[in-house]
Amino acid sequence: MKLFFVGLCMLIAGTAFGQSTHAKSWPVTVQSPDKHLQLQxxxxxxxxxxxxxxxxxxAMLQSSRIGPEVKGIPVFKSKQIRSVKSVWNPVWAKRSVVPDVYQELTLVFDLFTIKARLYxxxxxxxxxxANxxxxxxxxxxxxxxxxWYYNGENHNIGPEKLQDADGERLPVMTIKAGEKAFMAVHEAALESGEPLRLKAQKSLVFGVPSHRGKAWRVILYGRTPGDLVDxxxxxxxNPAPAAGSDFSWVKPGVAVWDWRINGAVVDGFKYEMSLPSWKRMVDFAAENKMKALVLDxxxxGPEFSKDSDPMKxxxxxxxxxxxxxxxxxxxxxxxxxxxxxxxxxxxxATLKQYGEWGAGGVKxxxxxxxxEEKNLHTQLVTRLCAENHxxxxFHDGPVHPYGQMRTWPNAVTREYDxxxxxxxxxxxxxxxATAVFVNMVAGPLDMNNGAMDMVQKGRVDNxxxxxxxxxxxxxxxxxVFSGATIIPDIPEYYNKYPEHLKFISAQKMPWKxxxxxxxxxxxxxxxxxxSAEGNWLIGAAGNENARTIRIPLNVLDKGTYEALIIKDGKDADFRTNKESYTTEKRIVNKSTILEVKLAAGGGACILLQKSKVL
Structure with a gap:
């Protein structure tokens, strides 16, 4: 992965300031490169x-305290502003080219330094x-x-008026500040200390009770909630991978999974978490050019037993x-x-053994x-996994994502939902419909969507x-953005819905x-x-209310596309008729606007493949 600097300019102003020049030094103002955001x-x-x-x-925030808690009155020494314009070319991400453009302000005091960046x-x-x-x-x-706020393995808190918040809240904190003004509070590059917590202090004010948190405090801004997602x-x-690192072996994509298949019976065969079922899953995945099988x-041996040896x-x-x-x-x-x-x-030794066996990953x-201990252990596991390809x-109450996928591209997903x-x-x-605008803002999620047996009768777990x-x-x-889209059902049900299977199988990563x-x-x-193959895919999903949505196709490249459109049937409803759907094929281009009705709890899938030139 290479970082190319298009330009770098530095403007340095100020040296040492005493009490007599204090008034002349403040306020200090810096703007985003496009001048739309301002921090003072x-x-x-x-x-x-x-x-x-x-x-x-x-105004989005006003008169907000900043700085570490230190003894004594800090003495301002100097300020520095620099402009950075570069590019991140990730191994995998939401896109193949990510502009890295910002203004950076450094405020130096005798007791600490504040560094701020405006994108x-x-x-x-x-x-x-700072000590x-x-x-x-x-x-x-x-x-x-x-x-709205992250709420563990529960529905997110919100919408909640800021003045009604009581006690602690967990990030991501997603905020609607106007019809065209949205924010999200989170953190990035948590090197050490406690993961970010937020505490309502008084009306409209939230503090940070976390201890020793060595991280960036982040406020995302967008004119739509989708801007926060994108x-x-x-x-x-987060820092780039260490010099000389090679993550070319990281291959994101769709994977099948053995946990939810357990207990399903079809054509006289009972799926279990054992070799015969695993082989059927591998055959299906290979046939549809998926990337992996995940064993749970x-x-x-019993996972909570101290006698269960993960190597033997x-x-x-x-x-x-x-x-x-x-x-x-x-x-x-x-x-x-x-x-x-x-x-x-x-x-x-365990992770080295898995690598030597030829395993592809660890859940x-x-x-x-x-x-704090979980964060450090997460970093250790991630590093050791990388060393063994x-x-x-990470599942079951993991540390929230904070951008590790840049430093460690093998950190492909986690169950922060x-x-x-x-x-x-x-x-x-x-x-x-809430989690995608809250939890997913933090990073890649493993939500285990994609069931095709809508009843799940006979499954052992649920x-x-x-x-x-x-x-x-x-x-x-x-x-759902994830470097490993882990789908939960058996081959027979995916084959029952060939159009849906085609849509899932076409999700070739890394995304362009x-x-x-x-x-x-x-x-x-x-x-x-x-997709990595150049096809466009569009997915829509709604809440309990049916609705009609307009889908502009202006993201497409020039030319015509063959569109496979999968829609809820007229009688579809997530409570009464989950399986009803219709399909349509048509030729479209970037000027086309589609109109699609989503059923209650429903959705739509569109696969767009470039028309073949005869």
Whole structure:
């Protein structure tokens, strides 16, 4: 991965300032490259530092404290402003070329340094050279805006008026500040310390109670909620891979999974988490040019037992056979590893063994410890997986994503959400329509969408109906950004819906481009992505209310495309008729506008392939 600097200019102003020149030094103002965002810093005679944030000429945050908690009054020494214009060419991401353009302000004090960056789609700041356990950071919003928050394996909190917030909230904090003004509060590049927490202090003010958090504090900004989804600002704040690193072996894509298939019976065959079923899954995946099979818990013994050896226990012989079988078919096999086995047995030796077996990745589950300890262990597991050419997916209350995929491209996804089939008591269509604008802003998610058996009868783990139409399920696989789209059903049900299977199989990564075409938080989302093969795919999914949406195709390249359009049937409804759908084929171009009706809990899928020139 190479970083190309198109230009770099530095403007240095100010040297040492004493009390007599204090008034002349403040305020300090810096703007985004496009001049639409502005950040202003002020310092009062007591040494308290504040910032104001404006976007499109309107106040978003005002008189918000900034700085680490230190003893004594800081003395301002100097300021420095530089302009950076460069490009990130990721191994995989939402797009193949990511502009990295910002203005950076450095404020140097005798006790610490504040570094701030303004991009066209947000701001970020961090503290350097500070010996402090806590920080004074606040977010003092300029109005009683509506907000949504991450809520573990539950439906997200919100919409909630800022003045009604009580106690702690967890990021991502997504905010609607106006019809064309949206923000999201999160963090990036958490090197050490506690992951970000937010606490309502008083009306419209949130503080940061996290200890020793060495990270960028980030406020994303967009004119639509989709702008928050599409940005890579959080990743850009993370360091590039170490010099000499080679991640060309990282291959993102669709994967099948053995956990949800367990107990399904079709044509006299009962699916289990064992070699005969694994081979059927590998055959299906290979036939449809998917990337991997993910093996879940208990393959090396009961996952919570301290006696279960992740290198020698349980079905290890079968596992080695399926890895070899997958290799013959051009497929990688992922292995589950519980935190018990990961800590009871030597982790470095375990992951080295998996690499030597030829495994393709690790799904790491149920990590224990404090949030700070979990973050450090996540970093360790990610690094060791990279050294052994293993992708990694963290589940069961993981540390939130904060842009690691830039430094470690093998960190392809994590369950920072309510995985769809884990708790129907909370996952409903509105859960999905909210999480994509909250959880997914943090980074790639493993939500396990894509079920085709809408009843799930006989499944061992959770045999409840799926909260969607079958077309919405296919659409959700595209909408959710992930370096490993892990689908949960058996081959026979995917083959039952050939158009939906074609749509899922066409999701060839890495993506060349991604664009949220429209959407409203908690209502619906319309996503377009351009595949590695050059085809465009569009997915739409809504909440419990039926609606008609317009789909402009202006993201397409010049020329004509053959469109396969998969829609909910007229009688489709996620509560009463999940399987009803219709298909249509037509020739379209970038001027075409489609009109599609989404059923309650429904969706739409569009596969656009360039017309063949005769």
């Amino acid at each position: 810093f002020k310092m009062n005679p007591s040494g308290e530092i504040y910032y104001d944030f404006q976007a499109d000429g309107k 066209n789609d947000g701001i970020a700041f961090r503290y350097e050279h 402090a356990e806590k920080e004074m950071t606040t977010f003092n919003f300029a109005g009683n805006f509506s907000a 940005t890579h600002l959080i990743e850009l704040l 818990a208990d393959w090396y 226990g349980g079905k290890v012989d079968q596992v080695r056979q399926i890895i070899a079988y997958g290799k013959e078919k051009g497929l990688k096999v992922w292995l589950y590893l519980n935190d018990v086995g990961g800590k009871k047995f030597p982790l470095e 790491y589950g149920f990590m224990n410890g404090s949030p 293993l992708l990694v997916d 309510q995985a769809q089939s884990d708790g129907h008591k909370v996952f409903q269509p509105k859960t999905f 045999s409840q109906p799926v909260p969607a139409t079958v077309t919405a399920e296919a659409a959700r696989t595209l909408i 481009e991604s664009k949220t075409l429209s959407g409203e938080i908690g209502e619906y989302i319309l996503m377009a992505r351009k």
